[in-house]
Amino acid sequence: MNKQRNLVIGLIIVLVLVIFACLNTEPVAINFGFFQPKMPLIIVLVIMLLLGALVSLLIGKGEKVSPDVKKALAKQKKELDNKYQSEIESKDKQIAELKKVNNSEATK
Structure with a gap:
């Protein structure tokens, strides 16, 4: 179309x-x-x-763009997505821990 x-x-x-x-x-x-x-x-x-x-x-x-380049770009994108997703999860855990510490300090 x-x-x-x-x-x-x-x-x-x-x-x-x-x-x-x-x-x-x-x-x-x-x-x-x-x-x-x-x-x-x-x-x-x-x-x-x-x-x-x-x-x-x-x-x-x-x-x-040749199919080989497309395949390499797709692989690189997947690797970067996985890397950044794990970093986001790590940061989310750190934020949760800091919230716990902040909440425990606030209750003291």
Whole structure:
């Protein structure tokens, strides 16, 4: 369901960008420093759109995590959960003992 929603949102964004590009067809000068070609703004917008999609694609590929890494992370999480749970239990016991001492001192 999440992928379908992302696809619909992506298509709507592409549609808006295409309409925007089609409305901007007058020629513009692009400054590359050492030369200034003139081309229609629609071409510039489409090229920038494609470059943005390429950058997103390249950056997005780094997010995939291998099953071995997932397994190692799950193991590490379980170990940390166990460690912190035992520490919490230890601290709870210390708190209970301190409450007993405090209550016994208060009754004296």
